[in-house]
């Protein structure tokens with residue numbers, strides 16, 4: 001996808017997005033030059049370890065970054081307009097209307113003092129000229145659509161009267177109530193039970209299909225990406241380290257970090273003493289190592305890795321930020337048989 | 342809800358009994374003697390003896406307590422709270438007479454405090470770390486640290502001395518009592534008398550309440566649901582007033598309930614400075630003259646007010662926060 005985007009097929013294109021947080025100890029470059037694009041009706045997965053900047057990327061798209069954070073540079077092209085250059089009232093027209101978002105924490109993302117129905121109706125009224133009664137009707141219809149039984153009664157309930165799974169359904173109902181072109185789903189199931197997780201993903205997949213809606217799906221689980229996404233962006237320490245279509249990235253990962261992530265997915269029927277995890281920890285964002293950010297954890301680290309690698313176009317919409325690729329695809333390098341217990 | 346209130350009221354009974362025992366013990370053990378001011382060489386010792394007997398001060402302490410406590414709640418009897426050592430008037434009447442001025446003074450002060458402190462605290466929170474915020478925060482810290490008698494003294498000096506001098510007597514705030522002689526309850530005259538003491542009381546409480554409001558608002562502004570409200574594309578107005586403020590006021594409403602006892606007990610120092618004829622100044626007088634029946638009665642009123650205020654705070658909390666159901 002770093003290749004030439006196919007004209008108006010592209011719905012949203014993020015270019016060189018940079019977002020930083022000014023903390024007491026210095027400036028944290030939480031997102032440092034991220035670029036990707038989402039095609040109309042398709043799902044782009046963003047995957048990476050905790051703290052790699054997935055949520056900050058998503059929030060930056062809708063300009064929801066709060067102080068001490070600030071968007072330092074880049075552009076977010078949406079329908080020919082740069083979201084980052086819009087006026088406050090213009091971006092408000094996009095938020096919740098053409099781009100909707102659901103969050104990681106369903107338990108705290110709804111306002112405790114208003115009923116669920118009211119919170120959905122409010123979204124509808126903010127973007128459509130409908131009466132209060134019509135907005136309420138729409139809210140009940142949406143609750144029904146996301147599989148909440150007895151929606152008319154549930155709409156009158158407060159968030160605390162619902163389970164986490166139900167609340168996330170309410171969030172989804174709210175997000176879809178305005179028929180957005182793009183849904184940003186930031187780890188929508190992380191806070192939920194495993195059985196509920198599957199239900200929520202099923203719901204999202206079904207609704208996305210029915211409405212031909214594009215989605216930016218954030219997760220730290222490559223398994224979810226394999227199920228739900230068309231394309232994938234792998235992030236590490238605020239940067240994109242690999243991207244491409246899901247099938248080829250999963251079957252033929254280039255970046256050692258992607259390989260590590262793939263190796264850490266347990267496969268059914270496979271007997272292993274322990275899961276392969278990537279050794280080491282994410283570098284301290286205040287004190288990033290010079291050169292490749294993954295170097296200290298990389299089994300292939302070489303001398304050249306002390307110079308920062310650039311994102312190399314691998315053709316077919318794929319790219320990877322690794323010297324192995326930049327130097328012409330390295331000959332078969334096998335994983336060293338190190339940390340097996 | 343009704344059963345909740347009933348249950349809480351029943352629970353309050355042992356607490357009130359406990360308070361009465363403690364209050365009585367403190368007053369009984371307090372140094373000083375109510376007959377001290379009669380003990381001059383001119384008063385024969387037999388008369389002192391007679392006085393002590395008349396007051397019942399010669400009886401054992403538990404008898405004194407029981408005779409006092411057993412009649413205390415018979416508020417329909419004018420003599421339920423005994424008689425003032427000082428004037429011989431029924432204490433109940435004396436106290437009731439002082440209630441309206443205190444409610445008026447403290448109620449006005451609370452109203453002014455709320456009306457000023459909530460917008461000020463909100464403004465500071467919305468502009469966190471800005472110059473506005475820093476000025477508000479510094480000013481409120483500074484004001485909060487001034488003792489109320491100093492604020493009262495400055496208010497008196499400014500309103501009743503400096504201002505008349507500067508305006509050649511055109512503006513002169515009254516420094517004494519709650520009405521001018523012969524004003525016959527003219528509301529404007531009353532308002533005029535209210536200004537300085539209300540100002541004194543509210544300056545300090547505005548400082549405290551605005552800081553409280555600021556931190557409550559800041560807390561709410563960082564909540565996920567406020568981010569959700571923004572992400573929905575609501576205008577800033579709706580995000581702040583409907584989503585943030587509504588939640589930030591929940592702890593404030595509780596605070597209002599909790600400040601009810603202070604409202605009833607009055608502000609002893611401020612009332613004394615401005616000779617406001619309320620419960621606070623009555624208390625100071627009663628302590629000064631060791632008028633024990635009055636001290637006991639006022640302390641009990643204060644204790645009951647604390648319990649009632651707590652109950653009220655909990656009820657209000659249940660009304661404004663849908664998560665709380667009794």
Ligand SMILES: Nc1ncnc2c1ncn2[C@@H]1O[C@H](COP(=O)(O)OP(=O)(O)OP(=O)(O)O)[C@@H](O)[C@H]1O
Nearest residue numbers: 021023028030049050051052053054055056057285
């Ligand atoms: N409010 C903040 N103040 C300072 N730094 C922040 C703040 N929010 C985020 N960051 C920085 O941004 C980095 C990326 O955070 P982000 O929330 O995007 O991670 P994430 O990839 O979504 O992780 P997770 O999987 O845990 O949700 C963090 O490591 C942190 O250093």
Ligand SMILES: [Mg+2]
Nearest residue numbers: 054055104186
């Ligand atoms: Mg996140």
